[in-house]
Amino acid sequence: MSEVVAKIQRVSRASLAYAETLTREWLPQGSRQGSEWVARNVARGDRASGSFGVSLVTGKWNDFADRNAHGGDLVSLYSYLFGCRQVDAAMAIDRRLGLGVFRWGAAPVTPAAEHSPGSHAPDATDEAHRQRLESLAAEKALARQEAAARARTVWDAARAASATHPYLMSRGVPAFGLRQCRRGWLLVPLCAQGELVNLQWILPNGKKRFLKGGQVQGAYSLIGEPVAGGRLFICEGWATGATLHRLTGDPVACAMNAGNLRAVAETMRAALNGSLDIVIAGDDDRQTAGNPGRQAANDAALAVGAMVLYPKWPEGCPDDLTDFNDLYRWHRARLDAEPVGGDHE
Structure with a gap:
């Protein structure tokens, strides 16, 4: 990497x-x-x-x-x-x-x-290149429009996600407004400029995918409702955002990947007349060279003048954990493993 x-x-x-x-x-x-x-x-x-x-x-x-x-x-x-x-x-x-x-x-x-x-370059080459750029741009714009239309259709036809969905159970978080299609896949809505533009599908086994051609850069999934002067977390994945919202009650904008943190942070900085107290809740990719999670979170925080927060790993915590949901589930597993009422003879 x-x-x-x-x-x-x-x-x-x-x-x-x-x-x-x-x-x-x-x-x-x-x-x-x-x-x-x-x-x-x-x-x-x-x-x-x-x-x-x-x-x-x-x-x-x-x-x-x-x-x-x-x-x-x-x-x-x-x-x-x-x-x-x-x-x-x-x-x-x-x-x-x-x-x-x-x-x-x-x-x-x-x-x-x-x-x-x-x-x-020769005029003919310039013209051909210009036409190619315009054709690619038109194709990209059309793909985004089609993906957004499909997202609305699929979202409207879906039902509220089950609290016992395998992915939600494995992550230890509520659905927080997600929906579920007939196949049992979770639907995470991605919005930009107040409009639904894409969906992230989460399969029961945890695999994820977006609608083909749909907008991802600059789009985000919001958990909770930001209020003027209030705090807003910005993180990568939806499960991390759900964890933060469950533990703090504060709204969270999920950017879906590290490379989108800055774009979402800049969008949110401009929201509500710039009154939001923004905190970038970054992933800590400790075992990846260059720690891209920390790098992206630091860049986003610096760009918008936000605070940045990372998981604090306790002694004995596995090295392969990277985000707040990982830490949350590790703590829960330890609590569940402790004997109730202490030792008895």
Whole structure:
């Protein structure tokens, strides 16, 4: 894991030398304004440029018309525009620039450095690339719309989740508003901008999946209702959020994965006139190189000025536990194992 992250970071740093070349290719209808490339956001179907900008110095990008659309480097920009994972974005940029960070079976492509800064591909190539970007953006937008429509249909047809569902029993938490389909799968609702946009299915054996093409980044599942001036926890998984809500009574926004913590935190920071007392309840991936759970939680907390909280592991606690639900279940198991009323002769 740490080796892959290091390679992504190397590509991110190296790509800055070719920032204008890359942004010109990815966003061909934009233009340079000072140290920024300003374009229309093809990923959400903008018809005119102005709100979407990319720094040609730092690689940071932002869409002022969509608070969930932002990133810190060109790798995340490629990932956003083409709807792929960060590692796939880094590999695509590496191949395009011929950096040699990732190993390839074929010879590397010609580096962008061989092109002069102001050079352009032939007009036909520019047009084909623009059409491809628009086609991908349209497909992505359509997939999200279809997934959101399906989510609403499935959610409306489902019944309230059973308190004895195997997953809930194994995690030791109530359903907290979840629903259950005929197959016995739990349905976790994911919302964005007040609308249901996706569902996470949780099978009785604990396996999880999202609706194909549905929005995940920037979406979240809310347990409880935030109130102005109140405290709000933000965590990764739903079971962790259910545990926090059960023990504290405070509302929880479940981001579903570490990479989504910051986006959800920024959304929640803007909610209720910024009055919420936000606490990032991070996972502690102690046995994973680089501890991505802590890293993501720290980044999210720093971005929005929030507190950050991690499980405190007692002596004798297994090393493979990572989140608050793990700790909660471990404590419950110890209590259940203790004899009632002490020892008797």
